[in-house]
Amino acid sequence: MSDMTSFLNNIKFDDRGLVPVIAVDDDTDQVLMMAYTNEEALQRTLSSGHATYWSRSRGKLWCKGEESGNIQKITDILLDCDGDTLIYRVKPMGIGAACHTGHRSCFYRHWDGSEWTDNGDPVMFDPKEVYKFTGDNK
Amino acid sequence: MSDMTSFLNNIKFDDRGLVPVIAVDDDTDQVLMMAYTNEEALQRTLSSGHATYWSRSRGKLWCKGEESGNIQKITDILLDCDGDTLIYRVKPMGIGAACHTGHRSCFYRHWDGSEWTDNGDPVMFDPKEVYKFTGDNK
Numbered sequence: 001m002s003d004m005t006s007f008l009n010n011i012k013f014d015d016r017g018l019v020p021v022i023a024v025d026d027d028t029d030q031v032l033m034m035a036y037t038n039e040e041a042l043q044r045t046l047s048s049g050h051a052t053y054w055s056r057s058r059g060k061l062w063c064k065g066e067e068s069g070n071i072q073k074i075t076d077i078l079l080d081c082d083g084d085t086l087i088y089r090v091k092p093m094g095i096g097a098a099c100h101t102g103h104r105s106c107f108y109r110h111w112d113g114s115e116w117t118d119n120g121d122p123v124m125f126d127p128k129e130v131y132k133f134t135g136d137n138k
Numbered sequence: 139m140s141d142m143t144s145f146l147n148n149i150k151f152d153d154r155g156l157v158p159v160i161a162v163d164d165d166t167d168q169v170l171m172m173a174y175t176n177e178e179a180l181q182r183t184l185s186s187g188h189a190t191y192w193s194r195s196r197g198k199l200w201c202k203g204e205e206s207g208n209i210q211k212i213t214d215i216l217l218d219c220d221g222d223t224l225i226y227r228v229k230p231m232g233i234g235a236a237c238h239t240g241h242r243s244c245f246y247r248h249w250d251g252s253e254w255t256d257n258g259d260p261v262m263f264d265p266k267e268v269y270k271f272t273g274d275n276k
Contacts, residue, residue, distance in 0.1 A: 003252050010247075010254050022160055022169060029167035031160060034223040079254055080244040081237050085172040087245050099219050106218040107225050109148075114141050116148050116217055 007046070008039055012084040021086040023051060023064075023098060026075040032098035033106040035062075037086065049074050051088045068130045069094035097124035145184070146177055150222040159224040161189060161202075161236060164213040170236035171244040173200075175224065187212050189226045206268045207232035235262035 013019050018036040025032055035053040037045070041061055044052040048063070051072035055062040065071035072090035079086055092098060099106040101123070108121035151157050156174040163170055173191040175183070179199055182190040186201070189210035193200040203209035210228035217224055230236060237244040239261070246259035 006253055007249060020158060020172065022172065024169060031162060031169065031225060034158065034160065034218065076257075077249040078245040078257065079247045079249070080172065081239050081241070081246070082244075085244075087169060101219050103219070106220075106223075107216040108219070109217045111145060111215045111217070115144055119214075119216065 004043065004046070008042070010079060010083050011042075011086070012082065013038065014084070018054060018056075019084060019086055021053065021088055023072060023088045023090050026089045026091050030105055031107055032072075032090070032092070032104070035064075045074060045077075045088070051090050064098070065094060068097075068125075070097055072098070095124045100127055102127050102130075142181065142184070146180065148217060148221050149180075149224070150220065151176065152222070156192060156194070157222060157224055159191065159226055161210060161226045161228050164227045164229050168243055169245055170210075170228070170230070170242070173202075183212060183215075183226070189228050202236075203232060206235075206263075208235055210236070233262045238265055240265050240268075 011019055017038050020034060021037045022034050023032040036056060038054040041052040041054045044061060044063065051064050051074055053062045053064060071093040072088065073093060074088055075091055076089040077086060078089065097104050099108065102125045103121050103123055105121050108119055109116045110119040149157055155176050158172060159175045160172050161170040174194060176192040179190040179192045182199060182201070189202050189212055191200045191202060209231040210226065211231060212226055212228055214227040215224060216227065235242050237246065240263045241259050241261055243259050246257055247254045248257040
């Protein structure tokens with residue numbers, strides 16, 4: 001059995017062939033984003049060492065940062081107990097923002113008891129400057 | 139508009155009425171588990187202060203730790219940029235294990251390049267001792 005077969009056999013893909021993946025900053029342990037991946041994106045992730053997802057909205061492989069420069073270098077891949085969720089531990093390259101809004105993390109809002117407010121996660125870039133030419137922002 | 143309406147209106151539930159939620163240890167930032175929640179489970183979470191999920195396998199509300207004692211006290215709730223994923227930041231009570239296998243985190247396996255192996259996440263209890271009477275372990 002090849003390594004790739006062993007890798008994939010332990011992952012429970014849903015009926016769309018997808019599995020959720022949580023990207024975690026390897027230096028800070030901050031949760032950066034949650035997205036989906038599939039067999040092809042996982043193969044690309046392993047071969048390139050760069051976090052690759054499946055974009056449900058665009059229906060294609062999505063190497064995070066291929067347009068913005070904010071590539072996520074893979075340092076580890078974790079699998080949960082029932083095999084239906086992954087973690088990519090990553091080192092963010094470039095400006096180091098995971099979110100298309102320019103925030104370091106997509107989780108930049110929290111519930112303050114009466115409304116969803118900004119939780120202070122820093123804004124690292126202006127998305128209007130970075131995504132001038134493409135819709136490759138999520 | 140009530141606070142609860144404001145809370146729920148910003149969350150994009152999927153076609154099953156569910157939204158994925160990542161439980162993160164508030165002290166260590168470790169990702170403990172990923173599960174799903176719905177409107178009712180979120181209302182219970184806010185009113186009780188204890189992380190509550192929707193168990194897809196059992197088809198009912200699931201207050202984490204109601205059988206094992208490993209309740210997760212909520213310290214913060216985060217929402218991502220497109221509103222379709224939540225984070226519960228929690229303080230694990232009791233023995234402090236999130237996983238039904240007894241591990242602190244459900245993400246106790248990692249890919250070592252040729253196989254999925256234990257990543258050293260500690261085993262905090264023996265699941266055969268804790269879940270004697272019920273199937274309430276996931």
